[in-house]
Amino acid sequence: MDERPNGDAADDAPMNLLIVDDDRPFQQRLARAMEKRGFQTETADGVREALDKVRIQPPDYAVVDMRLGDGSGLDVVEAIRGSRPDARIVILTGYGNIATAVTAVKLGAIDYLAKPADADDILAALTRTGEEKAAPPENPMSADRVRWEHIQRVYELCDRNVSETARRLNMHRRTLQRILAKRAPR
Structure with missing residues (x-):
């Protein structure tokens, strides 16, 4: 029997993951890595494309870059939450900023990771249960x-x-x- 990353028995439907990032090489590497971990991935290069994909099929999981060429990833988080309240969303950013982290969590993101984040960190964030806490970073910024x-x-x-x-x-x-x-x- 297949298991979902969070340990639940898999339903008949695959785990849909939407990756929204305008850094194309990173986006494609992450999509391949997450497919190896059992996800069915969709990718989007920007807010407009992501919103179109969310309207067609709201994802179970999402990894969304904070700053995109055509807007803010927070708009994507809000749209996903509006159409699928149980989706698990992780925000990625190259700019660590407490105010935007708070906003992302208020809009429904479950975690906020600084780039470069690897697939294992993202998988851990997507599948972490409420009572588990993230480990402190090994090399935090001064x-x-x-x-x-x-x-x-x-x-x-x-x-x-x-x-x-x-x-x-x-x-x-x-x-x-x-x-x-x-x-x-x-």
Whole structure:
């Protein structure tokens, strides 16, 4: 008898997993890895394509990148929750940000993983039961690294405009220029 990753006996229907990521090579590697783990995968490169697939067949599971070329992965999370409240959704992001993690969980994501996440981490997040807690990361980012990542993200969102970024971060323009000129802390 087949078992689902969470240990339940498999129904006749395969476990449908929707992977939404605009990083095509990563998306395809993850799809192959998850198929080896028993999932039937669908992929989408952006919000619009993902929403179309959700309308046709809401997935049992989903792995959704936070930032997509045509919008926010949070829109996909919301659509999946609206059409399939029991779906298990994991958000992936290259930008660790507590505010967006909280928003993702409020919208129905069950976990929030920083990229690069491997297939085993994603499988563990998708199949973790409510009473299990995620293990703490082995190499967490330092506070300086988190700050630097946040500054880089705001800088990119401001189309690399130093003055606008400094205004939004409430810091002096020259201080920001010095930070941007340095390498990322470890």
